[in-house]
Amino acid sequence: MTTEPVFPEEPVLYEFQHGLKQIIKECMERGLCYASRWAAEMLNGMKPLDLDGAPFSSTPARDCAELSASDVTDALLERQEESKYFLGKSYFDCKEFERAAYALKDCKSSKCVFVALYSKYLVGEKRRDEENDEQLGVNDSAVIVNRELSAIAETLNALLNNGNNDPYLLYLQGVILRQRKQLEHAITYFLKCVSLRPFFWSAWQELSACLDSVETLTATMKLLPSDHIMTRIFFVFASHELHQVNSVVYEQLEEAERVFPSSVYLTTQRALLAYDARDFDEAEEMFEDILKNDPYRLDDMDTYSNILFVME
Amino acid sequence: MTTEPVFPEEPVLYEFQHGLKQIIKECMERGLCYASRWAAEMLNGMKPLDLDGAPFSSTPARDCAELSASDVTDALLERQEESKYFLGKSYFDCKEFERAAYALKDCKSSKCVFVALYSKYLVGEKRRDEENDEQLGVNDSAVIVNRELSAIAETLNALLNNGNNDPYLLYLQGVILRQRKQLEHAITYFLKCVSLRPFFWSAWQELSACLDSVETLTATMKLLPSDHIMTRIFFVFASHELHQVNSVVYEQLEEAERVFPSSVYLTTQRALLAYDARDFDEAEEMFEDILKNDPYRLDDMDTYSNILFVME
Numbered sequence: 001m002t003t004e005p006v007f008p009e010e011p012v013l014y015e016f017q018h019g020l021k022q023i024i025k026e027c028m029e030r031g032l033c034y035a036s037r038w039a040a041e042m043l044n045g046m047k048p049l050d051l052d053g054a055p056f057s058s059t060p061a062r063d064c065a066e067l068s069a070s071d072v073t074d075a076l077l078e079r080q081e082e083s084k085y086f087l088g089k090s091y092f093d094c095k096e097f098e099r100a101a102y103a104l105k106d107c108k109s110s111k112c113v114f115v116a117l118y119s120k121y122l123v124g125e126k127r128r129d130e131e132n133d134e135q136l137g138v139n140d141s142a143v144i145v146n147r148e149l150s151a152i153a154e155t156l157n158a159l160l161n162n163g164n165n166d167p168y169l170l171y172l173q174g175v176i177l178r179q180r181k182q183l184e185h186a187i188t189y190f191l192k193c194v195s196l197r198p199f200f201w202s203a204w205q206e207l208s209a210c211l212d213s214v215e216t217l218t219a220t221m222k223l224l225p226s227d228h229i230m231t232r233i234f235f236v237f238a239s240h241e242l243h244q245v246n247s248v249v250y251e252q253l254e255e256a257e258r259v260f261p262s263s264v265y266l267t268t269q270r271a272l273l274a275y276d277a278r279d280f281d282e283a284e285e286m287f288e289d290i291l292k293n294d295p296y297r298l299d300d301m302d303t304y305s306n307i308l309f310v311m312e
Numbered sequence: 313m314t315t316e317p318v319f320p321e322e323p324v325l326y327e328f329q330h331g332l333k334q335i336i337k338e339c340m341e342r343g344l345c346y347a348s349r350w351a352a353e354m355l356n357g358m359k360p361l362d363l364d365g366a367p368f369s370s371t372p373a374r375d376c377a378e379l380s381a382s383d384v385t386d387a388l389l390e391r392q393e394e395s396k397y398f399l400g401k402s403y404f405d406c407k408e409f410e411r412a413a414y415a416l417k418d419c420k421s422s423k424c425v426f427v428a429l430y431s432k433y434l435v436g437e438k439r440r441d442e443e444n445d446e447q448l449g450v451n452d453s454a455v456i457v458n459r460e461l462s463a464i465a466e467t468l469n470a471l472l473n474n475g476n477n478d479p480y481l482l483y484l485q486g487v488i489l490r491q492r493k494q495l496e497h498a499i500t501y502f503l504k505c506v507s508l509r510p511f512f513w514s515a516w517q518e519l520s521a522c523l524d525s526v527e528t529l530t531a532t533m534k535l536l537p538s539d540h541i542m543t544r545i546f547f548v549f550a551s552h553e554l555h556q557v558n559s560v561v562y563e564q565l566e567e568a569e570r571v572f573p574s575s576v577y578l579t580t581q582r583a584l585l586a587y588d589a590r591d592f593d594e595a596e597e598m599f600e601d602i603l604k605n606d607p608y609r610l611d612d613m614d615t616y617s618n619i620l621f622v623m624e
Contacts, residue, residue: 099608
């Protein structure tokens with residue numbers, strides 16, 4: 001006896017839509033453009049929902065009930081610091097990262113602190129790349145690190161040890177720990193982050209990058225809500241990254257496709273699985289289809305180009 | 313008998329603050345990062361206003377009264393196209409301009425149309441720069457133009473001739489006309505734009521760039537509301553650009569400084585005027601002061617470096 005596939009109910013779909021829109025806005029406010037891009041692609045991969053059928057408020061009621069005292073304090077701080085935030089974020093948008101961090105240096109709200117620390121992080125990344133370029137060939141074995149990490153970690157530790165639970169600060173802490181090769185520690189931060197913001201894809205990608213074996217993936221899966229749509233999407237991604245694809249991966253992918261029937265991201269995942277299984281004809285057809293819908297897409301086009309080369 | 317300087321009343325200051333915040337948000341939504349940066353700097357250059365003293369709504373009542381039927385239609389369209397906007401804007405933020413324009417190609421709301429056309433414009437600018445680089449030295453006299461201009465102008469003409477009055481589309485139309493050397497025509501669009509969005513600095517800068525003589529500046533000034541703070545700031549900027557500085561310019565600058573007592577932008581304007589008057593000591597002191605407050609500022613630092621060189 002086969003069981004009918006369970007289609008997600010409308011209220012659940014509204015919840016996903018709300019979650020994706022929240023991430024898009026929050027990530028745009030924080031300069032996290034790849035995370036907002038992923039969420040926007042998934043949002044557009046859903047079956048369009050009837051606007052009139054949406055719950056009255058765009059914020060599900062339980063969101064308000066869940067607000068802690070520290071969330072309220074943070075929201076008030078954010079309001080007070082609105083003008084400074086505008087200044088720092090507009091410098092950030094003009095790629096003046098050092099200036100953004102400086103403009104926000106006295107801010108206390110989690111949002112402003114994030115933009116300040118993330119700016120510092122980007123300053124450090126840019127400098128590291130420049131220094132690596134300079135010494136290329138001179139002494140390849142010496143790895144230059146991001147020199148801002150210590151200062152950022154110090155600020156983050158003080159805040160997070162003091163009860164701050166902002167999902168984006170938790171994410172940044174994880175990123176820094178991963179750069180410092182403290183993978184287990186990093187994983188705990190990414191898990192906290194995705195439990196608060198399940199649609200924040202960058203945190204899932206970082207989490208996946210911390211997993212170096214099927215065993216760590218299996219252990220991590222046990223800590224995630226097994227029926228959440230994002231757990232499924234993560235499992236497909238992480239399994240493919242570890243080249244550990246089996247029938248469960250395909251089942252999870254199908255579940256995800258039910259919620260996001262026209263997601264170009266999920267079609268790309270399917271094409272990558274076909275490629276890994278050396279089913280080049282199928283993979284090529286899928287990539288053709290992807291490019292018909294999204295002709296300027298660059299993600300994973302290296303694989304497509306490999307396929308075309310192999311099939312010649 | 314001297315008259316006392318008139319200090320702006322609190323309600324006027326709230327109106328300025330509201331206008332600046334509106335521009336920051338609208339420009340951030342449209343990828344106009346330099347305009348939002350300027351407005352954010354000016355906002356932070358105001359004396360802090362008491363939040364509790366602010367009018368109840370952040371939108372002055374007359375804004376709603378002024379909403380035309382077409383504004384309402386546009387707002388509804390914008391709501392319907394929210395998901396597409398998120399997609400296009402997130403591509404824009406990731407610098408995928410061609411993809412952004414493609415994602416928004418069927419949109420009808422002024423905001424989405426702006427992001428689509430502005431993306432196309434940037435694609436054309438980038439390509440032009442690349443082609444210019446390639447042919448540098450081969451045939452310097454042939455000027456390569458932005459090849460997207462015709463298509464953008466066609467779309468804009470259809471919309472604007474059909475009654476669309478969106479300030480950002482008017483601005484883009486002006487930018488294209490100026491690139492095509494149709495300066496008089498461009499000026500009319502910039503004037504319409506700043507009458508709708510007085511705090512949108514990029515439009516004022518473009519307007520100034522259309523003026524090639526004191527006569528055209530004088531003629532333009534007659535078409536502007538003489539007592540608006542932005543008319544004053546524009547007059548100082550445009551006079552300096554034309555190297556036509558007299559006592560009226562200083563008076564207008566003083567009026568502006570009353571509203572924005574700690575504006576780094578206005579201090580820089582004052583430093584530039586001192587430099588033009590060959591008062592290097594004063595100019596140097598001002599630049600030193602500017603860098604104390606805004607150590608990562610780059611704007612007009614070429615002038616400061618000239619001053620230091622001359623004074624050696």
